[in-house]
Amino acid sequence: xxxxxxxxxxxxxxxxxxxxxxxxxxxxxxxxxxxxxxxxxxxxxxxxxxxxxxxxxxxxxxxxxxxxxxxxxxxxxxxxxxxxxxxxxxxxxxxxxxxxxxxxxxxxxxxxxxxxxxxxxxxx
Amino acid sequence: xxxxxxxxxxxxxxxxxxxxxxxxxxxxxxxxxxxxxxxxxxxxxxxxxxxxxxxxxxxxxxxxxxxxxxxxxxxxxxxxxxxxxxxxxxxxxxxxxxxxxxxxxxxxxxxxxxxxxxxxxxxxxxxxxxxxxxxxxxxxx
Numbered sequence: 001x002x003x004x005x006x007x008x009x010x011x012x013x014x015x016x017x018x019x020x021x022x023x024x025x026x027x028x029x030x031x032x033x034x035x036x037x038x039x040x041x042x043x044x045x046x047x048x049x050x051x052x053x054x055x056x057x058x059x060x061x062x063x064x065x066x067x068x069x070x071x072x073x074x075x076x077x078x079x080x081x082x083x084x085x086x087x088x089x090x091x092x093x094x095x096x097x098x099x100x101x102x103x104x105x106x107x108x109x110x111x112x113x114x115x116x117x118x119x120x121x122x123x124x
Numbered sequence: 125x126x127x128x129x130x131x132x133x134x135x136x137x138x139x140x141x142x143x144x145x146x147x148x149x150x151x152x153x154x155x156x157x158x159x160x161x162x163x164x165x166x167x168x169x170x171x172x173x174x175x176x177x178x179x180x181x182x183x184x185x186x187x188x189x190x191x192x193x194x195x196x197x198x199x200x201x202x203x204x205x206x207x208x209x210x211x212x213x214x215x216x217x218x219x220x221x222x223x224x225x226x227x228x229x230x231x232x233x234x235x236x237x238x239x240x241x242x243x244x245x246x247x248x249x250x251x252x253x254x255x256x257x258x259x260x261x262x263x264x265x
Binding site for chain 1: 135136139165166168173175176177179191
């Protein structure tokens with residue numbers, strides 16, 4: 001059974017790349033969001049198995065969106081997407097309840113491995 | 125797995141051009157209102173996004189210039205404002221990124237980063253540092 005994923009990034013380039021990396025590997029992108037407010041609203045509608053959430057987003061930062069989603073659903077499974085140099089924000093996200101993180105530029109094998117690890121840990 | 129990089133190059137040029145247009149609008153706004161948090165945030169995000177896309181395609185020189193731009197915007201965000209000299213440097217950065225994307229469009233390759241440009245973007249200036257009031261000292265005669 002494929003895992004339902006919500007992808008949040010303001011760049012269509014990144015959303016497309018994530019889709020292309022994860023869909024052949026047993027993940028289905030069921031929704032996309034382009035800003036921090038949209039991802040919170042879309043999560044409430046879709047209740048996906050996983051959220052891939054960029055840290056830098058318009059309207060509401062990825063960290064704030066993470067906190068809002070978790071405030072409504074403590075079981076939400078969220079993986080942050082960050083860039084090199086954002087280590088302190090990644091730490092803040094992990095402390096706030098993110099299950100993992102991936103670093104841009106994406107290495108396809110590492111992205112899939114991280115998502116599988118997060119899902120396995122949640123299902124255990 | 126291998127990604128079709130030619131497809132992503134086209135996406136990068138399309139979305140990168142849109143980002144540069146938004147960056148230009150943000151800088152014009154900062155010329156009028158150097159403390160506009162929306163414009164500072166937009167400029168930061170556009171540079172961040174261009175950096176990520178360029179790095180994904182292996183265009184390290186574009187990623188480097190965008191990274192310096194992003195860092196500079198992060199300093200302005202902390203300071204809460206940009207000064208007029210700072211806006212000039214940011215426009216130089218915008219021009220440089222436009223030239224680099226133009227080169228990718230024409231040749232498929234990214235040119236080397238201009239050392240003068242990366243140095244200008246990396247240089248600190250008064251506006252990037254929050255003003256600190258000197259401690260008052262009581263002089264004893």
